[in-house]
Amino acid sequence: MKNTIAERIADFLKRYPPFLSLSYAELLEIASEVRILSLEKNKTLFQIGDPCHTDFYVIKDGAVGLSITSDAEETLIDRCAEGDILGLRPFFAKNNYLLTAKAREETIIFAIPILIFQKILLRNEEVLSFLLESFASNTRNPYDKEHKGKLISENVIYSDQQSEIQYFQSIDYSEKPLLATADAIAKDIAQMMTDNNIGSVIIQNNNLPIGIVTDKDLRTKIATGRFPITVEVGKIMVSPVITVPEDLSLAEAQLYMLKYDVDYLCVTLDGTAKSEIKGIISENDLVEAQANNLGVLIKEIKRGHSSKDLKRSREKLSELIESSLANDIPLPQITNIAGEVNMALIKRAIDIAILEMGSPPVRFAWLAIGSQGRKEQLLLTDQDSFLVFEDVANDKYRDVKDYFLKLARRVTTTLNRVGYQSSPEGNIASNILWCNSLSVWISQYGKWINTPGENSDAISRTFFDYEFAYGDIAIEEAITTVIFKDIREKKKFFGYLGNDALKKPPALGFFKQFNVEEDGENKDLFDIKNRALAPLIDAARLLILSQNIKGVNNTYYRFRQLAVSEPKYAELYLECADAFITLSQFRTESGIKNDNNGQYINLEELSKTDKAKLKHTFTVIKEVQDLIKNRFALTYFS
Structure with missing residues (x-):
């Protein structure tokens, strides 16, 4: 009996590469196994981190966008239309998807089973070469000059050119085989x-x-x-x-x-x-x-069994950051990658600790704070965190807290060995102060919000920059709900944050000269962390909280989101975002060069142009501080 549907699918496929290289009998063999999917607009086919499917896909009608999503911003990498293939990763890599595929309009898709296609693939070198080169060079059609360089597969997420060079450079091999x-x-x-x-x-x-x-x-x-x-x-x-x-x-x-x-x-x-x-x-x-492929690196982290394994993975991330900077990859994209890898390292450190100690007695959440919480940690800087466990009866509280303190000590020790030193202020989950039940944490945030500055210091501000790392997301959501409910119209709280933001040491002196360290081991060096980056970080935190905007932690993306929510100040906020990236790049390059955290930079090593770029960021900082001063009725001496 004729299979009319299969014939129609075969007739469609034969119009597009690589299927046009197959015989009609082979096309019918494939078409008889095809599933037809209907996606509504904005329906996701697969997303970053999903395990690879058993099918790859051909678009029949409509369009699918391939994108990266980070915090508040979704970056569209490519738009695939009729006849385009996507989802090739399962053919060539044994790790999860690295991009999100989402319907841009109502779309019909043919899902082709990989196992069925592989049998035909290995008999057709031309088809195999086409798919491999599509995957390797990220092109919709590697033989079509018009589409050269267009991303087709969810292969890499940051550099078409770098990926193509990587795939077509000579591979190292073992010169001492047995x-x-x-x-x-x-x-x-x-x-x-x-x-x-x-x-x-x-x-x-x-x-x-x-x-x-x-x-x-x-x-x-x-x-x-x-x-x-x-x-x-x-x-x-x-x-x-x-x-x-x-x-x-x-x-x-x-x-x-x-x-x-x-x-x-x-x-x-x-x-x-x-x-x-x-x-x-x-x-x-x-x-x-392919070790600088994000998916491969994260898979390696998930397989790690010791701090030594995780340290090796973190070193590969450092190499990836350095090579990405050398290839002029935009810093926000590098930061996205580093943020995901850093979170994967934290998660694996917790997994290892739980395997050693046994299952937790109750649900909990591990939250990264500070630069890790903002996903801004490119260099090996401090680890900051806190731990929240669900409420338990009073007679069980001590034993439950004791378990989580021991767990946190194991985790922080592992991360120390990886290279992340503990917070010098003690803002870490293994600190008895920062390992508590949900009710205790809600009470603590209430004190910070309602009586800011009392029985605490300015360090408490970093606890408002947190990112869920591990455990039960509902616990983190409960804290977030309470915070954003409590901060509404809290002028005293915003005034406290505002004053703190204005008190950072100035970057320039009276005669517009850089204020450098006057003594100590960093004498004559410029503290880019406290004099330049911190004012922008503090400003973004204050403004995003005052706008009651949830889920945006990264300073760059906070300013980008503020530009959308406050069009009146969009130009200033976008300049702040750019200034933050400029300063972060200066710090990262200095840290890589000197093998440290990049906090202090040698101005003598900067070109005249770089010094001018640096000074321009100070003008932007002054403008956003003026905005804060006026909006929250503050003075620089409050």
Whole structure:
């Protein structure tokens, strides 16, 4: 019986690459397994962090936007329309989606099962090459000059050009592969692989590759009893081994592994089995080559078992930040990436602690505050946090709090070892003051809001910059609800925050010269954190709270949101956002150069242009401080 629907789908697919390279019989085979999805406008197909689907997608009618969402701002990366493919990540990477796909209008989508398509894919090198290059170079059609550089896959989230360079540069390989002859005994080969912690041995004859034995072969052929442990490896090796030349690119390596369904490639002098062995490429090498891919890095963090593992991941983030700055990637995009990675590190540190201690006695929430809470931590600065657990009966309170204090100490110790030093002010979840029940925390925020400055100091302001990191989101939402209810019309509270914002040490002296440190180890250096960044951070916090705007913590995005909510001052707020990015870039570059937190910068190392840019930010700071002074009826000496 004819399948009319399948024929219609096949007729549609054959008009677009890569399907136009397939036979009609193959198209019908695919089309008979296709699911038809109908998405209403703004309906999400998949979003950042979702596990990869078992399908990839072709748009029949309508349009789908691929975007990044961070705090209050959604950045549209690309718009896919009729005939475009998306959702290719499951073909080429074993991690979650890195972009959100959302219908821009009513849309009909064909969902094509990957398992069905893979069978056909491996028989059609042209189609495989098309999809691989689409994924690697982020193009809707890699052979179409008009669309070159347009993002098609949710491959990376910040740099088309950088990704393309990455995928087509030569891949590093191991130059010391394990070698053996065909008459070697399987038991000895297994011991050799175990001793060297390597999953493969190339079988050679006169240094020419004739086969390969992998840990998979030992599992499927020896462990199952098909062959004895004393068998010669020539009888269990895979032959011929797939050989490649030395200058192989990452994209080509992926192509070979997919085409031949192997996890290892043997590198030879001329790329054939008739020339000497030079090394080996493993699937792990491909993962390492993509280590600056956000999804790969976060997956690595989730697999970490110790502070040593997490520290290694944090070092990779530092490398990613440095390379991104060198490639002129916009700082807000770098900050988004760093914020997600930092949160993943916190989450994993908590996971590890819970695995060691056992399940928590009640629900709780771990909240990051300060620069982590604002997702502004590019460098290895302090860790600030607090912990909230749900209310319990009085007779259980002490034991429950004791558990969470012990948990917090484990977590903060792990993060210390990763490189995040504890807050010098003691604003950390392992502090007995900052590990409490929900009711205690609600009472504490009430005191800060209703009697600001009493029995507290200015440090309390940082507790209004928090980001949910782990646990039960409902607990964080309960605190947020109470805060935004209590702060309405609280002139005294806003006056306190406003005065605090105006009291920061001035950046310029009487004669418009930079105010630098006069003594100590930072003598003659400029404190960019306290004299320039802090006034903007404080101003953004005060203004966003006074507007009763929830869920926007990052200083840059706070000013961007304020520009929307107060069009009258939009120009000033946007200038503040730009100034914050400029100052953050100065601090980050200084921190990377000097291997520190970047708080103090050497003005002598700045060009005349950079000094002018720096001074311009002070003008913007003065203008927003004047706005605060007038709006909240303050003086600089209040």
